[in-house]
Amino acid sequence: LRGAGVDFGSFDILSDEQVRAGLKVYSNWPTFPQLYVKGVLVGGVDDAAKLAEGGDLKAQLAVAAGVDVGKATAAAADGSKSVQDRCKKLLASAETMVFMKGSPDAPRCGFSRTLVGLLRDEAIEFASFDILEDQDVRQALKELSNWPTYPQLYVKGELVGGLDILKEMKNDGPLAPQLGIKPKESLDSRLKGLISSRSIVLFMKGTPDAPQCGFSRTAIGLLRDEGVDFGTFDILEDQEVRQGLKKFSNWPTYPQLYAQGELLGGLDIMKEMNEAGELGSALRPQAS
Structure with a gap:
């Protein structure tokens, strides 16, 4: 796809077993990767390779899916830009921002729970976003940050890292000075x-x-x-x-x-x- 200059989005099926198993049934296609154009299944890697052998892959995809690929990829690009803009607004919405699974009071994974605990132990104020509630943001932020996993911690719009990074910083001393933020005074x-x-x-x-x-x-x-x-x-x-x-x-x-x-x-x-x-x-x- 990259070789043919095709713009595309992607979904990591290793990150969601429900989608991984469900899509096999939905598409009646037992393996991955699976390639879709405008919601129409084109096939797997062998099918894409055969289409590429026929010449212009963009044109071949259009024929295979029965859609105007140029318009479809343009719409996808516009959608991707819109989601990235949302991500940037979320990053700017608070000095310290955590993208996590669940909420601070009801985390949905141990990594998120531990990271929240580290911040709260030092009375560091932070906002959060539940990436389980928005798959578009979940995927787009991985690309924007070039960081593949969650939770992700940002300070002043800049990525600090995930739980492992925060643990390493904690071993070096108090987090707040290293993060460049002032902890909230306890009540x-x-x-x-x-x-x-x-x-x-x-x-x-x-x-x-x-x-x-x-x-x-x-x-x-x-x-x-x-x-x-x-x-x-x-x-x-x-x-x-x-x-x-x-x-x-x-x-x-x-x-x-x-x-x-x-x-x-x-x-x-x-x-x-x-x-x-x-x-x-x-x-x-x-x-x-």
Whole structure:
């Protein structure tokens, strides 16, 4: 085919046993390769060789399949270009992209599961594409990347490799610096940073000047009455922090008040301490 300048697509039947067995029955042709033109079976390698002996293979294929090969190959070329454009858009859709079998939470092969685990172990954010859901992308990406297997890992649109490559990199040290990407900060680390960002921090609904609930408004009033310097975080603006801090602190409601990195409690605790004259001393660091 290449010798005759015929444009063609291909499918690796070794990669899909269901297609391999099914096509034999569908075509009533027991061996591979099998050559099709515009959906019509021409035959195997012996048939293609015989057609080539008759002269212009393109013309002979047209006669054998009863189609205009020039138009058919042009359409195939257009289709191939369209799929490659899709692949390039997918590669550009995220800084770190994994083409895998299945999804990160439901991988369909051990290689994909292991690669996802390596990335998650280092809190590396990534997007993914399930190549089992799109055979066109599955085949086109192999040609585009010149990489025959999956999963495939890309960073900033460039192929890093498959699982073996990532394992080798892991043996050399942390993956993120080698990949040139910044790992996502863990939620616990982020929460600790927010809690320790000021000596006194109130996690509340809204802001001090525009509280979004009566409990938060009252808590702000108590802190202002004490005349202490404090910071706040609006949990309505960040659902990850809102849900995560409940588990981190084992405290189910808001507002939550922290002093010197330690949880004092919610509004009821603040009120009790205020009535007992203990709120001010609890908020201010004790001299050692």
